[in-house]
Amino acid sequence: MGTLTKYNALVGELEPYTPSRLALQKALADVKISDWDSEYNADTDQRTIAIAAIKVLKRMIVLTNDTLGKSSQGYSVEKLEKRIKDLCNENGLDVSDFVEVSSITDGSNLW
Structure with missing residues (x-):
């Protein structure tokens, strides 16, 4: 098995979603990763890759489905938001x- 690059770590974090290569490169650039083809180090890169993944997933929320050539995929806003929340919780974000995030109030101000 070859070296896991930062780019491939991002791809893996986003599975089963398949965003474009350009969207992935932009997300990596947004989190200041310019050496995206260098080796992924879980100790130093995990949080940054998670933030890049969240950036990609947030952009997918506006779509209900995407068709590219003969392949297409549908998106559930609730599932995308849950995945974002999971990534945040896993990485202390x-x-x-x-x-x-909805806030629950007791409504006592209405009495």
Whole structure:
């Protein structure tokens, strides 16, 4: 098995979704990873790759489906948001920085 690159780590983090290569490269550039073909190190790269993945997933939320040539995939907004929340929880990130989080109030101000 070959070396796992930062780019491939991002692809793996996003499975089963298949965004374009350009979207992946942009997300890596947005999180300041310019050496995306260098070896992935879980100790130093995991959080940054997670943030890049979240950036890609957020862009997919606006789609309900995507067709490219003969392949297509559908998206569930709820499932994408859950995946974003899972990535945040796994990497110590504040979910509210990436997706809208509902707050529950008791409604006592209405009495």
